[in-house]
Amino acid sequence: MPYEQLFLSSLALTVSAECLVTAILKKTAGGRLNLKIGYGRLLVVTAFASMLTLPYVWFVLPAYLPHGLPYAITSELFAFTAELIWYMLALRINFKRAAILSGAANGFSFLLGLVIMSS
Numbered sequence: 001m002p003y004e005q006l007f008l009s010s011l012a013l014t015v016s017a018e019c020l021v022t023a024i025l026k027k028t029a030g031g032r033l034n035l036k037i038g039y040g041r042l043l044v045v046t047a048f049a050s051m052l053t054l055p056y057v058w059f060v061l062p063a064y065l066p067h068g069l070p071y072a073i074t075s076e077l078f079a080f081t082a083e084l085i086w087y088m089l090a091l092r093i094n095f096k097r098a099a100i101l102s103g104a105a106n107g108f109s110f111l112l113g114l115v116i117m118s119s
Contacts, residue, residue, distance in 0.1 A: 007058050010113070015050045017112050018105035022046045025104060045090045046105065051084040055064075079108050104116045 001009075022042055026035045033041065058074040080102050085111040087098035 007054075010058070011051065011054050013112065013116075014054055014109045015047045018050050019043045019046045021105045021108045022101055024103060030045040034093055035091065035097075037091060042091075045087065046101075048090075049086045049102075049105075050109075052086065053082050053085060076106060076110055090116040 002071065005054045021106055023034060023039060026042055061075050061078065072086075083106065084095070084102040087093060087097060087101050091098070091101075093101075096111065097106060
């Protein structure tokens, strides 16, 4: 499969996985996370976060980093940080709450990707 098609498949999976995680967090801890927005807005904000960061992870960072552990660590830290900032701005939540959302969403999609790649 061409690289661009793999990217689109990965984007669809990442957006779906991260939207699922943030929706579950809203359902189970929405009050403690101060997520006083509807599910629709939360899902749009989450999807946009993934669409902002994944092209950099797939097309920009590989040109500057060796594959393997340095790439994995740097790309995940980039996605986590960029999405954390996006969540703070778009949802008007503090650093800690945004870090929880970004960490949970990115952690889950990263682990899901590992599972899929190893099968």
